Every structure is written in C-alpha cells, then in structure tokens.
Amino acid sequence: MDQQKKARLYSNIKVAIGIFELLVLFLFLIIFQFSNASHVTKEYACNIASNQYLYISIYFLIFSVLYYLINFPANYFSGYLLEQKFSLSNQNILGWFKDELKSVILSFCVSLLVVQVLYIFLRVFSGIWWILMALFWVFFTIVLSRIIPTFIIPLFYKYKPLQDNELRKRLIGLAGKANVKVLDTYEIDFSKKTKKANAALVGLGKSRRIILADNLVKDFSHEEIEVVIAHEIGHHKLLHMWKMLFFGGGVAFLIFYIADSVLTNSLHMLGASAIYDIEIFPFFCLILSAFSILLMPIQNEFSRKIERSADGFALKITGNKEGFISLMKKLAEKNLADFKPNKIIEFIFYDHPSISNRIEFAEEFQLEKMERN
Numbered sequence: 001m002d003q004q005k006k007a008r009l010y011s012n013i014k015v016a017i018g019i020f021e022l023l024v025l026f027l028f029l030i031i032f033q034f035s036n037a038s039h040v041t042k043e044y045a046c047n048i049a050s051n052q053y054l055y056i057s058i059y060f061l062i063f064s065v066l067y068y069l070i071n072f073p074a075n076y077f078s079g080y081l082l083e084q085k086f087s088l089s090n091q092n093i094l095g096w097f098k099d100e101l102k103s104v105i106l107s108f109c110v111s112l113l114v115v116q117v118l119y120i121f122l123r124v125f126s127g128i129w130w131i132l133m134a135l136f137w138v139f140f141t142i143v144l145s146r147i148i149p150t151f152i153i154p155l156f157y158k159y160k161p162l163q164d165n166e167l168r169k170r171l172i173g174l175a176g177k178a179n180v181k182v183l184d185t186y187e188i189d190f191s192k193k194t195k196k197a198n199a200a201l202v203g204l205g206k207s208r209r210i211i212l213a214d215n216l217v218k219d220f221s222h223e224e225i226e227v228v229i230a231h232e233i234g235h236h237k238l239l240h241m242w243k244m245l246f247f248g249g250g251v252a253f254l255i256f257y258i259a260d261s262v263l264t265n266s267l268h269m270l271g272a273s274a275i276y277d278i279e280i281f282p283f284f285c286l287i288l289s290a291f292s293i294l295l296m297p298i299q300n301e302f303s304r305k306i307e308r309s310a311d312g313f314a315l316k317i318t319g320n321k322e323g324f325i326s327l328m329k330k331l332a333e334k335n336l337a338d339f340k341p342n343k344i345i346e347f348i349f350y351d352h353p354s355i356s357n358r359i360e361f362a363e364e365f366q367l368e369k370m371e372r373n
Contacts, residue, residue, distance in 0.1 A: 004339055010086050011338035015349055017078045021071060025289060028067055033270075033282035042279045052123075053116060059278050060115050064108055075100075083194070086336060091193050099193070102155055114140070115281075122276035129275075130256035138249040142204070145241065149203040153211070157188040162212060167222050171210055171229050175201075178230075178237045178317060185210040187217055196335045199225065201232035208236070220330060223323040227314050228331075234313030240306045247302055251295055259287045296348065303351040311358055315365050324362045328355050 032038050045058035068075075080096045083089035091099075117136055121129035144152075153159070162168045162185040175182045183206065190198065190213030197216040203209055210229055217225070235241060263275050263284060272280045315324055332339055332355040340356040353361070 003333060006086065007332065007336045008338045008341070010082070010336045011341060013082060014078065015345060017074055017082075018349070021074050021078075022289075022293065024071055024074065025067075026286065028070055029282045029286040029289070032063070032066070033280070033286065038279050038282050042277075045278075052119070056116060056119055056278055057112060059281070060112055061108075063281065064111070068104065088195050088336060089193070090191060090195060095193070099156060106152070106155070119276055119278065126275055130260045131253070133256050134249055134252040137252045138245060141245055141248070145202075145204050146207055149207050149209055149211075153188070153202070156193075157190065159186045159188055159211075161185070162187045162210075162217070164217065167217070167225060170222060170226060174226060174230060174317070175210070175233055178233050180233050180236050181208065183207065183209040185212065187212050187214050189214055191215040191218075197331060199228045199232065201229065201236060204241070215334075219334070220327070221323070223318075223320055224327040224330065227318055227320055227323045227327050230314035230318050231310045233317075234310035235306070238309055238313060240310060244303070244306060248299075251299060255288060255291045255295070258291055259284060262287050300349070300351045301347070304353050307352045308358075308361060311353075311361055312365060315362055321362050321365070325359050328359050328362075331355070 041059055041062050042055075045055040045062070048058055049055045079100070080089065080091075080093065083091075089096075114136075118129075118133060121132045121136075125132055162171075168185045171185050172182060180201075182201065183203075186209055188211055190196070195215065196213075197219065198213045199216055200211045201208065202211055210232075212225065212229075216228075220228075260275070263280065266283065267273070267275065267280075270280045270283060311324070315321060318324070331337065337355055339354070341350065341354050346354050346357075352358075
C-alpha cells in the first residue's frame with residue numbers, strides 16, 4: 001500500500017471511530033437517563049452523603065466510570081491498537097496505560113470542578129445560570145492556557161532547553177521580529193511515545209514558550225522548523241487565541257441558553273422538580289452534545305480561517321514558500337495526514353485546512369505577492 005492510500009485509510013478509520021464514539025455517547029446518555037439508572041445513582045449517592053457537593057461528586061464519579069468503561073474498547077483501539085497498526089506509536093502497552101491513567105484522572109478532576117460550578121449556578125442563579133456558565137467557560141479557558149505549559153505538559157513529557165543553539169537563536173529572533181515575547185525554546189521527548197512530529201507556541205504572557213518535538217528537531221530542516229513556528233507566532237500576533245476564545249464564548253452562550261430553555265420545558269417529562277436536580281444530568285449532557293455537534297461545522301470553518309490566516313503570516317514573515325510546502329509534505333508523510341480528504345469530511349471534521357489546500361494557498365499567496373510587486 002502506497003503512503004497516500006495508507007494515510008487515507010488511517011484518516012477514514014479515525015473519522016469512523018469518532019462517529020462511533022458519538023453514537024456510543026448518545027446511546028449511553030439516553031439509556032442512563034430514561035432507564036431509571038440516573039434515579040438509582042442519585043438515590044445511592046444521596047444515601048451516602050447528604051451534602052450536595054459530596055453527592056454530586058459521587059454521582060458524577062459513578063456516571064464517569066460507567067461511561068469510560070463502555071467507551072474503553074473504542075478508546076483503546078483508537079489510541080493504541082490503531083497507532084501500532086500504522087506504525088505511528090513508539091509506546092508499549094504499559095506506557096500507554098500509564099498515560100491513559102494520568103489523562104483519566106486529570107480529565108475527571110477538571111470535569112468535576114466544572115460540574116460543581118455548574119450546579120452552584122443552577123441552584124443559586126437559576127434565572128441567569130447560562131450567562132454565568134458561559135463567562136466561566138471563557139475564564140476557565142484562559143486559566144488552562146496559563147497552566148498547560150507549566151503543569152499539564154510536564155505530566156506527560158520531559159522538557160529540556162533546545163540544545164541546537166543556532167536554531168534557538170533563529171526562533172527567538174523570529175518571535176522578536178514579530179514583537180512576540182517568549183520565555184525560551186524547549187524540546188520535549190515526543191519520540192518516546194509517537195513517530196508523529198509537532199511544535200507549538202504555548203502559554204500566555206510570561207508563561208509563553210516555544211515547544212518543539214524532538215523528532216521534529218531531528219528530521220526537519222531549520223527552514224522548515226522556522227516556518228512552523230512562524231505559523232504558531234502568527235496565532236499569537238494576530239490574536240487568534242482571543243478570537244477563538246470569544247467565538248467559543250459566543251457558542252457557549254448559545255448552547256447554554258438553548259439548554260436552559262429545553263431543560264425548563266422538559267422538567268415534567270423527566271419527572272424532575274427543578275433544573276438543578278442532578279438526576280437529569282444525562283439529559284443536560286445530551287442537549288449540550290447534540291447542539292455542539294450541530295454547530296461543529298461552523299466552529300471548524302472558523303478555525304480553518306484562523307489557520308489560513310496564520311499560514312499567510314508565516315509565508316509573509318519568512319518569505320519561504322518552498323520551506324512551507326516542504327514542511328507540509330513532510331508533516332503529511334510523518335503524521336499520516338490525508339493529503340486531499342473528501343470535501344464533506346473536511347468541512348465537517350477538519351479544524352485545519354487539508355494539506356493540499358494549504359499548499360495551494362501557499363502557491364496562490366506567492367503569486368499574489370508577485371503580482372502586487
């Protein structure tokens with residue numbers, strides 16, 4: 001099988017698994033809500049603890065464990081078996097389980113915090129909870145952006161200062177050229193887990209830093225690495241983080257408002273006395289999930305426009321079309337990205353333009369530049 005057919009097969013399987021997991025989620029939420037399971041879980045939690053924070057925590061723990069166990073086969077197939085099958089993973093099964101355990105604990109703790117805040121708003125500010133929750137979502141996203149580089153990434157990867165001093169100076173100089181301040185440039189041991197390559201400019205303010213995967217440093221030229229970091233710098237220089245944040249905040253306002261309306265009008269059907277009854281939590285999740293999926297193509301289209309804008313910034317500040325195209329081709333090969341996916345699949349599921357579209361954009365960008373000159 002040639003590389004492109006292999007990449008397309010890999011991509012299509014990932015999409016199929018994603019759709020399957022959505023179906024599993026919807027079935028789980030529907031069955032849990034309407035089979036009396038939610039009521040039984042609530043009664044069990046309330047019998048253990050009368051304090052609302054404790055019984056909500058117990059309910060959410062049981063709910064989360066059950067869903068995780070039901071979804072585990074798909075998660076294991078996608079996260080481990082598929083990566084092994086396509087020779088993308090460098091992890092053994094023990095390493096994967098170790099990372100999975102960290103991810104599960106971290107996700108549960110973060111999710112529990114959000115759920116507790118949600119139910120405080122539902123109980124105390126039932127008329128405006130949806131406004132407060134959307135504002136909290138924006139605030140919480142900002143906080144996560146600050147702590148991801150310093151607390152979350154080190155849980156999974158080891159940082160070390162970039163040893164290639166010439167490349168380090170080049171990248172910091174590039175950031176300086178764009179008037180974007182960075183703490184430093186770091187390398188992480190990405191290759192311990194995967195053959196895929198990646199890079200990022202993470203954090204906000206004083207925590208902002210350039211991160212390069214060690215296999216990116218090893219397998220890509222300085223010019224190619226400069227282009228990918230120029231793209232990441234573009235996100236910060238063009239305030240894409242804030243644009244995405246406020247766009248996402250607007251989507252959150254809309255979804256929470258719809259959830260408030262649907263929940264309020266469904267209390268009798270659900271046999272609940274109030275909107276803050278933890279027993280109708282699965283139905284609440286069902287509403288959020290359904291409308292999030294409906295709005296996903298719009299969110300992804302906005303994201304693709306942001307990515308094209310960052311590509312344009314990278315091409316402009318580096319003036320290196322050849323390096324950009326070379327980078328795209330090598331990333332596609334190394335990460336098994338579908339070079340030219342089905343247009344419908346790209347429209348619905350892709351938050352980045354496809355590799356073929358990004359290369360075409362670079363060619364057109366250069367042509368426009370020549371015509372202006």
